[in-house]
Amino acid sequence: MTAPAIYINGALHVAQNLLIDGFEITLTAGGWSALLGPSGVGKTSLLRLIADLPCAAHLDGHIKAGDGAPIGPRVAMMAQDDQLLPWANTLDNIMICARLRGEDVQSDRAAALLADVGLAGFERRKPAQMSAGQRQRVALARTLYEDRAIVLLDEPFSALDVMTRYAAQDLAAELLAGRTVFLITHDPAEAVRLADVAWIVTQTGISACPLPSTAPPRAPDAASTLSAQATLLQCMRQITVTGIA
Amino acid sequence: MLNATRTLLRGLLVLLVFLFVWQTTVSLSGVPRFILPGPMLVAQALWDNAALLWQNTLWSAGNLGIGLTIGIILGVETALLLALSQRARWLLRPMLVVAQAVPVFALAPVITLWLGYGMPSKVVTIALVTYFPIASALFDRLVTLPAGLSDLSHLSGASRWREMRFLRLPHAVPGLLSGLRLAVVYGPLAVLIGEWVGSSQGLGHLMLMSNGRGQTALMFAALLVLACLSLCLWVAVEALSRWATRLLGTCEYATG
Numbered sequence: 001m002t003a004p005a006i007y008i009n010g011a012l013h014v015a016q017n018l019l020i021d022g023f024e025i026t027l028t029a030g031g032w033s034a035l036l037g038p039s040g041v042g043k044t045s046l047l048r049l050i051a052d053l054p055c056a057a058h059l060d061g062h063i064k065a066g067d068g069a070p071i072g073p074r075v076a077m078m079a080q081d082d083q084l085l086p087w088a089n090t091l092d093n094i095m096i097c098a099r100l101r102g103e104d105v106q107s108d109r110a111a112a113l114l115a116d117v118g119l120a121g122f123e124r125r126k127p128a129q130m131s132a133g134q135r136q137r138v139a140l141a142r143t144l145y146e147d148r149a150i151v152l153l154d155e156p157f158s159a160l161d162v163m164t165r166y167a168a169q170d171l172a173a174e175l176l177a178g179r180t181v182f183l184i185t186h187d188p189a190e191a192v193r194l195a196d197v198a199w200i201v202t203q204t205g206i207s208a209c210p211l212p213s214t215a216p217p218r219a220p221d222a223a224s225t226l227s228a229q230a231t232l233l234q235c236m237r238q239i240t241v242t243g244i245a
Numbered sequence: 246m247l248n249a250t251r252t253l254l255r256g257l258l259v260l261l262v263f264l265f266v267w268q269t270t271v272s273l274s275g276v277p278r279f280i281l282p283g284p285m286l287v288a289q290a291l292w293d294n295a296a297l298l299w300q301n302t303l304w305s306a307g308n309l310g311i312g313l314t315i316g317i318i319l320g321v322e323t324a325l326l327l328a329l330s331q332r333a334r335w336l337l338r339p340m341l342v343v344a345q346a347v348p349v350f351a352l353a354p355v356i357t358l359w360l361g362y363g364m365p366s367k368v369v370t371i372a373l374v375t376y377f378p379i380a381s382a383l384f385d386r387l388v389t390l391p392a393g394l395s396d397l398s399h400l401s402g403a404s405r406w407r408e409m410r411f412l413r414l415p416h417a418v419p420g421l422l423s424g425l426r427l428a429v430v431y432g433p434l435a436v437l438i439g440e441w442v443g444s445s446q447g448l449g450h451l452m453l454m455s456n457g458r459g460q461t462a463l464m465f466a467a468l469l470v471l472a473c474l475s476l477c478l479w480v481a482v483e484a485l486s487r488w489a490t491r492l493l494g495t496c497e498y499a500t501g
Contacts, residue, residue, distance in 0.1 A: 053399050077400055083393035087415045087493035099411050100403035 003149040003180040005029035006050065006071065010061010012042050019045065019057055023206035025199055027182050029066055032173070032216060034183040034195035036209065036232065038240070041201055043184045047152050050182065051075045065150075076148035080155040082139040084127040090114060091123045094142045113141040117171060133164035137171065144175055151176055153183045157190065166220055169193055173217035188232035192225050193218050200232070202239050209235065249483045282462035290462035291469065298451070302470050305436050305447040308364060309474070312371025313432050319372065320379030320424065327380075328387035328413065329405060341381065349374045350438050357443045367439040367447070374435040379424035386420025387413050418493060422486045429478040433471060448474075 009024040019042035027033040037043050045057035052072035065071050084093045094113060095105040111123060117137040127135050136156060143151060153172070157165045173194055185191055191198045191209070194216050198209040209232055212224035219225060264284045270276075271283035278286060291298065323341075327334045353370050360366035390398075390413055398408045440449025448467045455463035 051400060053396055073402075075400065077396065079393055079396070081393050083391075083397055085394070085412070085415070087418075096411060097397065097401040100398055100401035100407050102404065102407055 002067070003030040003178060004069070004071075004074075005066035006150070006180060006182070007062070007064045007066070008046070008050070008059075010059045012045060012057055012059050014042070014045070014057040018203065020201060020203060021205050022061075023201075025206055027180055028196045029180055030178050031196035032176075032181045032183060032194050034185060034191035034198040035201055035206070036185055036188060036191045036198060036236070037201035038236075039186060041203065043201060044154055047077075047154055047182065047184050050150075051077055051152055071150060074149045075152060076143045076146035076150070077152045078139050078143045078154070078156040080158055082127070082132075082135040084135055084138060084142075086127050089124045089126055090119065090130075090138050093127070093138055094145050097142070097146055110141070110145055113144050114138070116144070116175060117141045131164075133160050133168060136160060136168055140168070140172055140175065148179070150180045151182070153181060155185055155187075158185070158187065165190075166193075170217055188236060189220065189225075189229050192228045192232060193220055198232075200235055200239065249480060249487075253480075279459040279461050282465060286462040287465040287469065290460070291466040294463055294466060298448075298466060298470055301446060301448050301451045301467070302474070305440070305449065305471070306474055308367040308439075308447070309371055309432055309436050309478075311364075312368045312435065313375055313428060315368065315372040316375030316428060316432075317379055317425070320376045320428075321383060321421070323376075323380040324383035324387055324417075325409075327384050329409060341377075345377055345381065349377065350435070353435075353438050353442045357439070362443045362445055367436065367444065370439040371432055371435040374431045375428035378427035378431065379421065382420045382424030382427070383417055384420075386417035390416055415493065418489055422482070422489060425482050425485070426479075429475070429482050432478065433475040437471065 006027040007024075008027070009022075011018065011022045012020040025033075025035075035043055035046070042057060045055050046059075048055040049057070049059050050063055050071060052075070063071065065074075085096060088096065091107055091110050091114070092099075094110040095107065098105050111120075114120060114122060117140050119134060119137055119141070122130070122134070122138075127138070130138070136159075139156070156172070157168050160168055169190065183191070183194060192211060195211060196216060198211055199206045200209055210228060212218060212222075212228045214222075214224060268283045268285065271281055282290075323337070327337060327341075349370075352373065353366075356369050356373075357366045360369060387409075394412050394416070398412055403411075436447065437449040437452075440447040441453055444450040448471045451467045452464045455461070455467065
């Protein structure tokens with residue numbers, strides 16, 4: 001599995017309305033790219049377009065993998081809502097995509113991944129019997145079970161409390177290493193912690209953000225992380241005021 | 246089950262109070278017994294006519310059982326067909342909407358005209374009346390897969406069948422249960438109306454006959470038996486839904 005870079009350019013529209021004006025970004029091959037922006041700006045639409053999911057918005061432009069192969073079949077996705085089946089236990093939830101494809105399931109591998117996310121012994125639990133943090137870790141295990149080169153994360157940690165969120169971020173950074181990860185977030189701290197490259201998105205376009213020179217995942221309390229976070233916050237506040245990046 | 250038991254106990258208490266008030270009213274006011282018999286008289290009628298009541302109950306309950314089964318099977322099949330096939334939906338859905346606008350009970354006389362006074366007309370009426378709530382409640386759940394789950398299915402490239410089996414069907418179980426709850430309410434009503442329109446047997450027929458002959462106590466007794474029948478069905482559906490809720494592991498989805 002070689003993780004490809006992904007080039008995206010164009011302008012994003014929904015019906016006749018402009019969501020994001022002409023932009024061009026390249027997601028790092030085998031690394032974390034973060035897209036930061038306020039709600040409703042079209043981040044999720046962009047993500048859905050990459051994954052080839054039904055989407056109201058359309059892109060006047062291109063989405064291409066660095067190696068030229070199709071992207072859709074190589075994508076796994078994790079959303080803010082854990083999307084677990086409420087009636088299925090943890091193992092069945094991890095293996096649901098394989099079942100949907102009609103493949104044989106490997107429950108040993110699913111159990112091993114469950115142990116990797118720190119939930120050994122939770123094989124028979126149902127989602128309702130777990131905390132939000134635990135459910136999101138099951139969702140991570142399901143994403144890993146897919147074993148795809150491209151992983152799209154749509155604010156997967158935003159519903160978690162701060163300390164749980166840090167733990168989940170570290171776990172994701174560790175277990176998704178080597179894959180092309182595209183993280184959508186509205187939290188500057190999250191982008192600064194996890195990303196190799198990060199952008200701020202507004203209606204006028206997408207512009208790059210400065211990040212610390214250290215390698216992610218960065219300690220949430222390191223001085224460089226905090227100052228980068230402060231810079232980003234200033235950027236975003238200015239956008240909120242002026243509407244221009 | 247505990248909750249259902251409590252509900253039943255509470256119902257029993259209310260019933261006792263009601264019976265007391267009923268008996269007192271009858272005793273104090275001196276209403277003639279062919280207008281309003283007291284509960285004691287009704288109990289007497291229940292005891293005296295046990296064999297007659299039993300025979301008619303068997304007939305009504307049998308019709309109800311067969312009609313409900315047919316209604317459930319056809320309802321589930323329709324919902325599945327509509328959910329699986331775009332073409333079937335395009336063709337049948339307007340018809341379902343129109344059919345629901347027609348009060349099915351109003352068709353009972355026509356059905357009796359076509360199928361006679363016997364069992365077939367009763368079974369068809371009951372099946373028709375229970376068919377629609379089941380088909381529409383199940384169908385509504387089958388086609389409203391939460392966005393996240395539908396994304397999952399898209400990303401996996403699931404076939405229609407596997408999506409149905411692994412996502413839509415388990416998601417729609419609560420819909421089937423709410424359909425069933427409605428069906429067991431409408432079912433006994435359909436029994437009554439079917440038999441009132443024209444029948445030579447059954448509890449509804451017995452009520453009509455005894456009413457005509459001034460045997461009001463017997464009429465009440467038949468009504469009581471029919472109410473018990475409904476109650477049994479309700480308890481069965483409640484037990485089923487509790488079991489399903491436990492199996493599916495959530496409360497939030499089971500009630501919705």
